Every structure is written in structure tokens, then in C-alpha cells.
Amino acid sequence: MNRCNSPVSPPIYRHRHAWLAALACCGLLSAAKPAVAQVEPGLGMNRPFPEAALRGTLTLSTTAEAVLNGKSIRMAPGMRLFSPQNTLVMAHTVLGQTFKVNYVLEASTGMLHAAWILTEPEAAQPRKGSDTATTSNITTGSGAVLK
Template structure:
């Protein structure tokens, strides 16, 4: 008893669909912009936020870092970007020091994002920060005379 009702023409049918799919993929790859195929570390300029400052970052733990020689906490969603603009997990670079552009979270003073710089990006002038400001105050906040 033969329950298989397929004919030989279906094999040819599948081959035709596979050839059309391959042709469509080739056409799609041909129209991709060239800029999407160049990584940031190889000459593509990354747009940093206007508020980004320049500094030296050392990752101490997944929540603590040293920025310009001073301890700072990292925001829970802190993003660290490689020179190729890929996300870097903080636990993979513990103890390492990088020249970075960084942004602090305005309301908490926590480190919000940092971009590890290439040599060319580090050579470009940018405002630096020797002090880290936070919104923490001590005392009553009254001005003493």
C-alpha cells in the first residue's frame, strides 16, 4: 500500500523556490548601504551626545567604577560601547582602564553611558571633567555667613 502521493514535479517545484529565494537574497545584499558594512573603529564617525564629557574610566565591579580617579556608581542600565559601537558587558572588562566619552544621569549623578574611544576619537578635543557632581547635599542647605 503506497500512501505517499507526491510526484516528481514537486521536487522541481522546491528547487525553483530555492533558486528564487537565493536570487532575492542576492538582490537585497546588493542594495544595502555601504556605510552599514563599515565598523565604527575603521573610520566611521560616531555621533556622541552634546552633553558627553571626556574622561578615564576604570571598571571596578558591575556597579562601581572610577571616573577620572574618583569613585562613581553606575546606573542600573549603564551602557558601555566598544570602539565598534557594540555593547560591552561590564563584567568582561573588570579592572581595565579606558579613555571614554561619558554621560552622567542628571537627577542621580550615576554613570549612564560611556563610549570607549579609538585613538582618532581620543585625539579630537572635547570638554573634560575633573570633578563629578551629584545632587547629594549635607546639612540643611542653608548658606552660612
């Protein structure tokens, strides 16, 4: 039993305009900027950084290691890198690039926990750690007092 009384045309001819629109969208997507160039300047918002955040220069070597203020450091498994727009940046998209950042280290492991890529105005504001090297929570020698 045939319920359709109209002649059936092939789907490609019936929805020709939909196929053309899909091809146009594919062309637009392929013209997008590469992932490496997608860290853009901030949108003029004022981001509140944690009090414990320090200033430094960060270069991601791999997705697990980085160079922070000239010294190698491991990144925590849940490390978050924020763009100037305060969105998450996937570490593999910015490998080898150097950024001025505010960062937080995990207190128990000393690993890099979070970093915020700074805009020019944010980088101009003074912050603790901008002139010092990476510190550690480990004390040794005569300076350690045990009670």
C-alpha cells in the first residue's frame, strides 16, 4: 500500500539548498584561525586573582611540564590555564609559547595548580613574585625547627 500520491524524487535533488548551505558552512569552518593563535587580548573585565597568586613567566614544554621563571616545574593533573577572557585554554594548544601569568602552586606538592594569562594592564600591576624565583614549602638544614 502506497500512502504517498506524489512522485518521489531523489533526496539530493529535493534538498539541494540544504546541501549548498552545509558546504558553505564547511568552508567557513576551515577558514577559522589556527588553535595556536586563539589566545586574544582580554575584554576589559577586572578579574579577581587569589591572594596566594604569584607573578611569573610561563612556558609550557609538554602537557605535564612547564618552565616557570626559568625553572622546570611539573603541572598538577588538574592544572587549569585561563585565557585573558577567563576561559579555559587547553595546554596542548599553546605548547612552546611564553606568557606573563599569575599562578598558584599546590601547597602539598609544589606543582603548578592554576595560571592566568595576563593582559597588558594586568601585567602592569605590581604583584608578589614578579622578581623572585619559584619557592618551595620544604625547609632543610639549621633553619628547620622541630617541636
